[in-house]
Amino acid sequence: MNIDLSRRSFMKLSGAGVAATTLTAMGFADAEAAVAAQVRDFKLATTTETRNICTYCSVACGIILYSKGDLAAGEKAELIHVEGDADHPTNKGTLCPKGSALKDYVKAETRLTQPRIRRPGADKFEPISWDEALDKIARAVKDDRDANLIEKNADGVTVNRLTTTGFLAASATTNETAWATWKVVRSLGMVGFDNQARV
Secondary structure, eight states, X not given: OOOOOOHHHHHHHHHHHHHHHHHHHTTOTTHHHHHHHHOXXXXXXXXXXXXXXXXXXXXXXXXXXXXXXXXXXXXXXXXXXXXXXXXXXXXXXXXXXXXHTHHHHHHOTTOOXXXXXXXXXXXXXXXXXXXXXXXXXXXXXHHXXXXXXXXXXXXXXXXXXXXXXXXXXXXXXXXXXXXXXXXXXXXXXXXXXXXXXXX
């Protein structure tokens, strides 16, 4: 038997044969049955989705946190998955290694979840309430400002500078929060201020 094939026909026939063999070897011969066997519930279907900003640096990448547990019903929510927010203009769904490891950071046993203080003469930190911590900070800033505010410089020009207290703000704040923080700190007269700001 003699088959008369042109070079072009031979290449087409060979390509079709390779494609058919490959698809069969990859399991596409009975694709519908294979897909039906693989169907299972989506692991995040019963979780609560929360959008947030990554806490690591001043880039402010968008993240999506998935948690189980109903906070409204008094249950403790458990973070089970973190991923980049594809709709966020900064990172468009990507995360660096630190952002990808946020779940481990949140679940770390050494993570502080409440304010602590080391009282004079003590060798250990002890937990205190947020109200007590904020009251102590406000009192310390007020007392320092009253004692050390420079109202006028050497030329008699009003400057209202506070050089003995500094302020370090969160790096993962939004532009709006960074702007509001800058306004509050500067209105107190503080000169030493850093918040990795996008202001």
